[in-house]
Amino acid sequence: MPVESLFPRLEALLPRVQKPIQYVGGELNSTVKSWDETTVRWALMYPDAYEVGLPNQGVQILYEILNEMPETLAERTYAVWPDLEALMRTEGVPQFTVDAHRPVRAFDVFGLSFSTELGYTNMLTALDLAGIPLRAADRGEDDPIVLAGGHAAFNPEPIADFLDAAVLGDGEQIAIAITEVIREWKAEGSPGGRDELLMRLAESGGVYVPRFYDVDYHADGRIQRVAPNRSGVPWRVHKHTVMDLDEWPYPKKPLVPLAETVHERFSVEIFRGCTRGCRFCQAGMITRPVRERSITTIGDMVDAGVKASGFNEVGLLSLSSADHSEIGDIAKGLADRYEGTNTSLSLPSTRVDAFNIDLANEFSRNGRRSGLTFAPEGGSERMRKVINKMVTEEDLIRTVSTAYSQGWRQVKLYFMCGLPTEEDADVLGIADLARKVIKAGREATGSRDVRCTVSIGGFVPKPHTPFQWAAQASHEVVDHRLRALKDALRGDKEYGRAIGMRYHDGKPSIVEGLLSRGDRRVGEVIRAVWEDGGRFDGWSEHFSYQRWMDAAAKAGVDVDWYTTREREENEVLPWDHLDAGLDREWLWQDWQDAVSDVEVEDCRWTPCYDCGVCPTMGTEIQIGPTGKKLLPLTVV
Amino acid sequence: MPVVQRLRVRYAKRGRLRFTSHRDISRAVERAVRRADVPVAFSAGFSPHPRISYVGAAAPTGVASEAEYLEISVTRRCDPDRLRAALDTSLPPGLDVLTVIEAAGGNLADRLECSAWELRLPQADSALAEAAVEGFNAAERVEVERLTKKGLRRFDAREAVLSLEVAEGTETTAGQGSSQPCVILRMVVRHATPAVRPDDVLTGLRLVAGFAPPVPPEVTRLAQGPLDVGTGEPADPFGPDRDITRGGEAEPVGGHVGGDL
Numbered sequence: 001m002p003v004e005s006l007f008p009r010l011e012a013l014l015p016r017v018q019k020p021i022q023y024v025g026g027e028l029n030s031t032v033k034s035w036d037e038t039t040v041r042w043a044l045m046y047p048d049a050y051e052v053g054l055p056n057q058g059v060q061i062l063y064e065i066l067n068e069m070p071e072t073l074a075e076r077t078y079a080v081w082p083d084l085e086a087l088m089r090t091e092g093v094p095q096f097t098v099d100a101h102r103p104v105r106a107f108d109v110f111g112l113s114f115s116t117e118l119g120y121t122n123m124l125t126a127l128d129l130a131g132i133p134l135r136a137a138d139r140g141e142d143d144p145i146v147l148a149g150g151h152a153a154f155n156p157e158p159i160a161d162f163l164d165a166a167v168l169g170d171g172e173q174i175a176i177a178i179t180e181v182i183r184e185w186k187a188e189g190s191p192g193g194r195d196e197l198l199m200r201l202a203e204s205g206g207v208y209v210p211r212f213y214d215v216d217y218h219a220d221g222r223i224q225r226v227a228p229n230r231s232g233v234p235w236r237v238h239k240h241t242v243m244d245l246d247e248w249p250y251p252k253k254p255l256v257p258l259a260e261t262v263h264e265r266f267s268v269e270i271f272r273g274c275t276r277g278c279r280f281c282q283a284g285m286i287t288r289p290v291r292e293r294s295i296t297t298i299g300d301m302v303d304a305g306v307k308a309s310g311f312n313e314v315g316l317l318s319l320s321s322a323d324h325s326e327i328g329d330i331a332k333g334l335a336d337r338y339e340g341t342n343t344s345l346s347l348p349s350t351r352v353d354a355f356n357i358d359l360a361n362e363f364s365r366n367g368r369r370s371g372l373t374f375a376p377e378g379g380s381e382r383m384r385k386v387i388n389k390m391v392t393e394e395d396l397i398r399t400v401s402t403a404y405s406q407g408w409r410q411v412k413l414y415f416m417c418g419l420p421t422e423e424d425a426d427v428l429g430i431a432d433l434a435r436k437v438i439k440a441g442r443e444a445t446g447s448r449d450v451r452c453t454v455s456i457g458g459f460v461p462k463p464h465t466p467f468q469w470a471a472q473a474s475h476e477v478v479d480h481r482l483r484a485l486k487d488a489l490r491g492d493k494e495y496g497r498a499i500g501m502r503y504h505d506g507k508p509s510i511v512e513g514l515l516s517r518g519d520r521r522v523g524e525v526i527r528a529v530w531e532d533g534g535r536f537d538g539w540s541e542h543f544s545y546q547r548w549m550d551a552a553a554k555a556g557v558d559v560d561w562y563t564t565r566e567r568e569e570n571e572v573l574p575w576d577h578l579d580a581g582l583d584r585e586w587l588w589q590d591w592q593d594a595v596s597d598v599e600v601e602d603c604r605w606t607p608c609y610d611c612g613v614c615p616t617m618g619t620e621i622q623i624g625p626t627g628k629k630l631l632p633l634t635v636v
Numbered sequence: 637m638p639v640v641q642r643l644r645v646r647y648a649k650r651g652r653l654r655f656t657s658h659r660d661i662s663r664a665v666e667r668a669v670r671r672a673d674v675p676v677a678f679s680a681g682f683s684p685h686p687r688i689s690y691v692g693a694a695a696p697t698g699v700a701s702e703a704e705y706l707e708i709s710v711t712r713r714c715d716p717d718r719l720r721a722a723l724d725t726s727l728p729p730g731l732d733v734l735t736v737i738e739a740a741g742g743n744l745a746d747r748l749e750c751s752a753w754e755l756r757l758p759q760a761d762s763a764l765a766e767a768a769v770e771g772f773n774a775a776e777r778v779e780v781e782r783l784t785k786k787g788l789r790r791f792d793a794r795e796a797v798l799s800l801e802v803a804e805g806t807e808t809t810a811g812q813g814s815s816q817p818c819v820i821l822r823m824v825v826r827h828a829t830p831a832v833r834p835d836d837v838l839t840g841l842r843l844v845a846g847f848a849p850p851v852p853p854e855v856t857r858l859a860q861g862p863l864d865v866g867t868g869e870p871a872d873p874f875g876p877d878r879d880i881t882r883g884g885e886a887e888p889v890g891g892h893v894g895g896d897l
Contacts, residue, residue, distance in 0.1 A: 021657065024652045026653070260659065308671075310670040311670075
């Protein structure tokens with residue numbers, strides 16, 4: 001059946017909204033395929049504003065892979081701002097894709113990538129605007145399969161009622177597999193309808209279908225058990241891991257928007273996974289093991305991506321980019337290659353050690369030398385042991401001294417507040433550290449023209465981490481400690497003016513904590529917040545703490561029970577039936593080690609400590625060096 | 637590297653690309669210049685920028701244009717025709733490069749004295765439009781208000797309007813909108829400070845005669861340039877450059893674009 005473009009109806013609304021270009025599509029390297037010549041059609045959503053969603057790597061990779069498949073089509077959709085939402089409601093324009101402006105409800109799969117839980121209300125807006133029933137149980141044969149992925153999907157229980165399915169881990173191969181299951185089922189004439197399709201997906205063990213699992217509760221509210229409610233459905237659903245990143249060199253053709261977005265650069269993942277073992281870091285736990293992309297593939301991808309996009313910045317992404325076994329050669333090779341072309345290189349997420357200053361110098365050869373960012377995360381030595389962020393004060397001071405003496409003038413330091421076992425003194429340690437940084441900078445440069453900014457985020461315990469059992473600090477505690485830190489910095493005559501402090505108050509972290517470790521009963525809260533007008537919860541100007549607390553009270557959900565309560569070892573956690581590969585006993589042991597200040601090494605360079613991932617998932621660490629070098633590009 | 641040549645570019649923003657803002661266009665042009673390997677000069681200093689300057693007041697977001705202008709400084713001589721083709725290929729469809737000519741000196745901005753605009757008003761009443769235009773033309777001053785970056789400003793929208801008429805035609809063409817009856821207004825407006833924009837003239841028509849089109853108009857800048865007093869229309873601002881260099885549109889385009897511009 002032909003599906004008509006909604007653009008003529010949308011176009012009439014665009015003169016009346018802010019930044020209309022974000023709804024127009026037509027990005028360089030975007031793809032529009034024929035509806036009628038394809039059999040499986042995906043609408044991919046990043047549930048935030050276009051300016052945040054467009055650069056998202058996950059969506060771009062799946063978009064390209066799916067569109068490369070024959071008879072398969074993928075288009076993108078993003079959260080519309082409230083001004084357009086209001087007009088769409090009055091004019092009856094449904095949620096649309098930006099590629100061919102087709103209605104989302106017409107697709108076979110509506111796939112959402114959740115980097116953060118704060119996109120949940122935006123999902124409800126999109127479903128509602130699309131004309132898709134919010135509750136999965138109310139959907140019919142004409143509705144798409146609503147499928148969640150991304151890091152938040154490792155505990156999709158709070159949105160389980162709204163989802164038909166969820167996928168854990170790397171999306172490349174499973175997206176293709178799901179496409180083939182749907183294609184086969186459609187070719188057979190869609191036997192058994194929606195239920196059979198979901199059953200076929202669930203049977204594989206690689207797709208979680210919440211409706212096929214029942215959750216029983218103890219009288220005190222804890223979960224008694226989560227069990228399949230029909231035969232053929234596995235007890236546990238496993239995450240997916242792409243083993244050879246060189247076989248998956250995406251994105252090849254990066255999307256280049258006309259509208260301004262948060263990252264205006266060509267990004268290449270240089271490896272996936274991280275085994276540094278920072279205990280707060282969900283990404284590091286759920287993306288194991290480390291899998292490097294080779295230096296030659298990285299070089300080829302950067303070359304092709306820059307040519308195809310015209311971007312003047314290249315980002316080398318990963319969870320800890322300086323840890324790539326050949327990062328020195330990559331940095332030097334790329335800096336040589338782009339010398340004199342006004343193409344700058346960036347390396348987010350680096351660790352605090354002197355080697356990184358050499359890298360930073362290499363990277364800034366073609367650009368400016370303004371600021372360096374490091375993440376000690378904890379303000380005191382003890383705190384850093386608890387979180388297993390193995391950085392000593394000596395390391396940090398030595399590193400920043402080198403940075404300042406080599407011409408860098410501004411150092412930014414990231415910290416967290418509200419960590420397990422944290423006391424006021426640990427947070428005040430941030431001020432001490434910042435003072436020492438400035439002192440070292442002044443000594444190294446002989447100048448008072450050095451600055452340090454401390455940036456502090458609230459800690460939220462996450463599923464599948466050693467801190468999944470921990471009590472989250474209340475927002476009162478976090479705010480009290482941040483205030484004390486601020487006073488300490490402000491009162492410092494000698495160093496205070498050279499130190500900047502950036503932070504948010506503790507309330508949003510509580511809502512994030514509720515959504516991160518919530519179970520199916522939290523779904524009612526999300527829905528009530530959305531019905532009350534909750535949108536764009538990741539944006540401080542749209543977020544309302546009171547709205548969440550009111551909705552929780554209305555739904556009879558005790559927020560403290562989900563956030564500030566410490567869990568026992570044997571409590572069934574809402575995500576225990578979802579397998580990130582991590583051995584539960586190892587996680588518990590690591591939690592016990594954390595509270596006794598015991599550190600654990602990185603398994604890339606030291607013996608395996610049995611986190612469980614490799615044997616469970618049939619994976620292994622994949623690192624270089626390959627010994628190869630990047631060749632300079634010659635003009636043909 | 638020193639600048640060896642300056643090239644003047646006339647480009648259009650058409651169809652759905654009319655929703656680009658001036659900043660969107662400048663990013664798109666910078667990237668297109670890189671993809672097309674144009675040997676653009678960079679400014680010196682801490683944060684070098686490509687030397688591309690946008691000439692005249694950009695057509696506002698949501699307004700289409702057949703006549704926007706920019707200037708590129710290059711460090712190696714470029715054939716204007718090849719540059720035109722290469723840039724046009726590298727820009728998204730809807731941002732279309734119409735003419736490239738070597739600058740022969742003089743200030744292009746000074747030549748952009750006035751603009752010709754077309755406003756398509758779907759579902760508007762043509763008799764009411766005729767009456768409003770007559771009233772506007774007869775008035776000596778038409779004070780309008782517009783919210784600018786500096787706050788609400790009040791200014792005369794009448795004096796800058798050199799001509800205003802209801803033109804022939806009844807169908808919309810811009811964008812993908814389906815054909816429907818519409819009123820077409822055509823006007824030539826002198827560039828002034830504060831700028832009098834087509835929507836200011838529409839505001840004027842409402843104030844003078846209560847004329848208020850039911851849906852937002854589709855506005856297109858048709859031309860801008862020095863005022864030709866004979867025709868009352870903007871003339872080609874590239875005229876002086878053309879007289880001297882005789883470069884531009886006529887020569888055949890070379891084999892491949894990019895590479896050796």
